[in-house]
Amino acid sequence: MKIPFEKYQGTGNDFVMIDNRNLFFPKETDLIAHLCHRRFGIGADGLILIEYTTAADVDFRMVYYNANGKEGSMCGNGGRCAVAFAKSLGLFEKETQFLAVDGLHEAFFRDELVYLKMKDVSEIEKNTEGYYFLDTGSPHYVEFVQGLEQMNVFEKGRAIRYNERFCEKGTNVNFVEILGENLLRVRTYERGVEDETYSCGTGVTASALVYALQNQDLNEVQIKTLGGNLWVSFQQKNGNFYNIFLAGKAEKVFEGHIEV
Numbered sequence: 001m002k003i004p005f006e007k008y009q010g011t012g013n014d015f016v017m018i019d020n021r022n023l024f025f026p027k028e029t030d031l032i033a034h035l036c037h038r039r040f041g042i043g044a045d046g047l048i049l050i051e052y053t054t055a056a057d058v059d060f061r062m063v064y065y066n067a068n069g070k071e072g073s074m075c076g077n078g079g080r081c082a083v084a085f086a087k088s089l090g091l092f093e094k095e096t097q098f099l100a101v102d103g104l105h106e107a108f109f110r111d112e113l114v115y116l117k118m119k120d121v122s123e124i125e126k127n128t129e130g131y132y133f134l135d136t137g138s139p140h141y142v143e144f145v146q147g148l149e150q151m152n153v154f155e156k157g158r159a160i161r162y163n164e165r166f167c168e169k170g171t172n173v174n175f176v177e178i179l180g181e182n183l184l185r186v187r188t189y190e191r192g193v194e195d196e197t198y199s200c201g202t203g204v205t206a207s208a209l210v211y212a213l214q215n216q217d218l219n220e221v222q223i224k225t226l227g228g229n230l231w232v233s234f235q236q237k238n239g240n241f242y243n244i245f246l247a248g249k250a251e252k253v254f255e256g257h258i259e260v
């Protein structure tokens with residue numbers, strides 16, 4: 001069969017996007033892993049289906065799979081790309097509300113950036129071993145480090161993802177360096193891709209919130225990733241974070257058909 005697709009990227013986190021409003025796409029793990037494969041397929045960190053939903057006031061539903069072909073938890077960069085793709089399909093004009101695996105999300109465009117509202121966060125575990133663990137739609141380990149540009153994120157991240165605590169369900173692993181006031185560098189090992197990616201939206205969000213625990217007045221953080229800049233804004237009260245927005249570019253790269 002011939003599958004039409006578009007390829008999108010958000011700060012270098014890249015996705016195969018498929019318009020599945022007519023439900024033609026076979027949701028098979030092997031097929032999805034093949035489409036995401038960088039040698040045998042199109043190549044991507046994940047695959048996203050856009051589908052209709054009957055839920056009230058919702059423009060579309062986003063179904064996200066990791067590059068290993070398995071349905072993933074929420075994807076922040078993928079969500080921003082899904083919003084850009086849905087706009088190109090004419091599903092909304094300026095702002096939208098859509099459904100993802102972790103619930104409803106609002107999103108809008110401003111100055112070429114896609115702003116995506118993330119779920120509220122109230123539980124941040126501060127582990128005695130020197131890391132934080134929280135869920136921003138996906139599970140994230142966050143550790144502050146120095147010399148991040150030289151670090152082997154793949155080796156260190158993989159060791160944590162497969163350690164005794166996390167091996168069963170897995171986790172995404174973020175290493176964070178403070179570059180200046182409200183400016184972070186983040187590099188992420190992603191579960192489901194099982195590699196370092198150029199950027200991880202839910203990981204950058206998790207890193208910004210953990211950083212903000214130190215400063216109750218803080219409400220915006222800029223983050224440098226390997227694939228470019230992201231911004232996380234939020235409101236916080238006693239360690240509870242709400243009105244969390246992830247902002248950054250989301251761009252179409254190419255489109256085509258693949259024979260499978």
Ligand SMILES: N[C@H](CCC[C@H](N)C(=O)O)C(=O)O
Pocket residue numbers: 013066071072073074075076077078138139171172190191192193199200201202203
């Ligand atoms: N790249 C994604 C994270 C996907 C989460 C996925 N790796 C999982 O844990 O299922 C993002 O931008 O938020």
